[in-house]
Amino acid sequence: MGERGGLDEFALIARLFAPLAAGSPGALGLTDDAALIDGPDGWQWAVTADAIVAGVHFLSDDPPELIARKLVRVNLSDLAAMGAKPAFMLLCACFPVDVGGGWLDRFASGLKTDCETFGVALIGGDTVATPGPLTLALTALGQVAKDHSLLRSNARSGDDIWVSGSIGDAALGLLVARHGGGTLPEEAAAFLLERYRLPRPRIALGQALVGLVHAAMDVSDGLVADLGHICDASGLGAEIEAARLPRSPAAEAALAAGLGQGPVTLMTGGDDYELLFTAAPEAAAALMALSARLDLRLTSIGRMIDGAGVRVVGPDGAALDLSSAGYRHFTG
Numbered sequence: 440m441g442e443r444g445g446l447d448e449f450a451l452i453a454r455l456f457a458p459l460a461a462g463s464p465g466a467l468g469l470t471d472d473a474a475l476i477d478g479p480d481g482w483q484w485a486v487t488a489d490a491i492v493a494g495v496h497f498l499s500d501d502p503p504e505l506i507a508r509k510l511v512r513v514n515l516s517d518l519a520a521m522g523a524k525p526a527f528m529l530l531c532a533c534f535p536v537d538v539g540g541g542w543l544d545r546f547a548s549g550l551k552t553d554c555e556t557f558g559v560a561l562i563g564g565d566t567v568a569t570p571g572p573l574t575l576a577l578t579a580l581g582q583v584a585k586d587h588s589l590l591r592s593n594a595r596s597g598d599d600i601w602v603s604g605s606i607g608d609a610a611l612g613l614l615v616a617r618h619g620g621g622t623l624p625e626e627a628a629a630f631l632l633e634r635y636r637l638p639r640p641r642i643a644l645g646q647a648l649v650g651l652v653h654a655a656m657d658v659s660d661g662l663v664a665d666l667g668h669i670c671d672a673s674g675l676g677a678e679i680e681a682a683r684l685p686r687s688p689a690a691e692a693a694l695a696a697g698l699g700q701g702p703v704t705l706m707t708g709g710d711d712y713e714l715l716f717t718a719a720p721e722a723a724a725a726l727m728a729l730s731a732r733l734d735l736r737l738t739s740i741g742r743m744i745d746g747a748g749v750r751v752v753g754p755d756g757a758a759l760d761l762s763s764a765g766y767r768h769f770t771g
Contacts, residue, residue, distance in 0.1 A: 470672050471591050472520040472656055475583075483585050485523035489514045490576040496710075497636070498616055499572070503542050504549030505636045506575070511553040512638045513659065514579040516712040519645035520657040522589040523581030525557055530564035533574040557642065587649050589716070594654035594673035598717035598743040601652075601726060603641050604736055605687040606662050607699075608634035610708020614698050623696045627689035634687075638712035647729055648716060655716035661707040663761060665715055666749050678750045679741030681706065681759060706751065707761060717743055 452469050460466035465475040465483075473487035491513065493499045497506050515525050530550070534543070554561060559579070612635030620628030641657075648655060654673060658665050662684075670677050681702045686694075694701055699708075718726060723739065730737040751759045 467590065467592075470668070472517040473523070473581075475521075475588055477585065478582065481585050482582050483588065485518055485521040485581045485583050485588065486578065487514055487517035487521075488576060488578040489517065490574060492574050493572040501616075501636060503546040504552070506573075507546045507549030508553045508637055510575050510577050511550065511557070511559070511579075512640050513712060514577045515557055515559070515581075515642060516638060516640040516657040516659070518579055518581035519640045519642045520589060520655050520714060521581070521583060522587065522645045522649040522655070523583040524646060525559045525579060525581045525642060527562045527580045528554075528559050529562060529578040530566075531576040531578075532564070532566045533569040534566065535571040535573055536568050538573070557640075584649070589645065589648060589652065589655035591654055591656050591669045591672035594669050594675055594717040594743050595719070596675055596743055596745050597720070598653055599720055599723065599739045600666065600677060600679060600715070600717055600741040600743060601737055601739050602658070602662065602685065602713055602715050603644055603738075604639070604711070604713040605685045605690060606658070606711055606713060607684075607690050607705025607708055608687050609638070609710035609712075610635075610661075610704050611690055611693045611698055612636070613708070613710070614704075615693075620693075621696055621698065623693055623698065627692040630687070630689040631693060635710055638710065640712060641714045641735070643733055644714055644729075644735060647733065648714070651722055651725055651729070652716045652718040655714055658709075658711040658713045658715050660709045662711070662715065663706050663749050663751060664709075669715070669717065670743075670747060670749060673743070674747075676744045676746030676748050676750065677741060678744055678752060680752050682754050683738065683740045685736055685738040685740075703759070703761060 457469045460469050473485040476484040476486060478484050491497060491510050497509060518525050608631050612631035615628050615632050616635060654669050656665055656669060666677050684705055726737050751761060753759050
């Protein structure tokens with residue numbers, strides 16, 4: 440660990456960088472998915488920045504257009520988690536010196552595709568050459584009504600815990616990318632691989648959740664780890680039921696084929712970029728109506744409780760022992 444003294448990513452932020460943001464309320468203590476800056480006419484800018492690195496967040500031989508689109512989408516997912524409407528982005532790209540013109544053309548094509556898909560404009564940034572690895576960073580800005588952002592810190596004891604879509608597909612997709620699908624049907628393998636390479640930022644859902652739910656964030660480092668961030672920010676604990684975890688048919692097929700470690704992989708694998716949120720039990724009917732309107736699965740998986748940390752309960756009612764709650768940088 441060297442100079443980092445054994446700190447993981449979030450301890451590093453809390454010790455070294457959060458104090459630098461103490462004078463800015465909009466920084467939210469560096470504990471949320473984006474910062475908030477007051478804008479005109481009762482709006483705020485939600486501002487987020489995320490980097491992806493070859494060999495860490497994507498495979499070096501992934502198609503360049505999909506690398507570009509993943510970069511856009513992981514950042515827009517942070518805006519979705521704040522309930523913001525995406526507007527602008529800035530790109531900083533560190534391209535290896537051996538990257539050719541054809542690769543760059545395909546990368547730019549991927550950026551163009553998702554700028555058009557999500558209605559965002561590239562307004563600046565920087566490009567440099569590097570001996571490697573390929574490193575890409577995006578700053579994304581979106582608009583949200585003042586004092587209406589979705590925050591991690593607003594969960595309340597007794598809230599139901601909800602998640603969008605299905606969980607664990609991307610983690611299984613990474614296994615397929617690295618090791619192949621084995622006996623997994625080709626259609627299921629392709630679905631999981633796409634879920635890893637091409638996240639689906641839940642932008643419409645995030646905006647629709649404003650005023651309906653209490654706390655929210657996106658699932659990037661693993662469901663249990665990210666729920667732990669809501670717990671920490673809200674000063675609460677959480678209990679979820681493994682049996683209620685929403686699974687795709689492809690994930691079910693993958694588990695049946697022996698990929699991963701069962702529910703543990705689904706709950707601790709990263710890169711889902713689904714929205715995780717808490718709401719009063721009375722909001723359940725409205726959330727089910729929203730699910731139908733957006734044609735997007737929303738599933739209640741547990742509840743917020745007094746205490747601290749995340750407890751995962753198995754079908755027999757006993758707590759599951761998770762050796763790792765999710766992905767963390769700097770821990771190995």
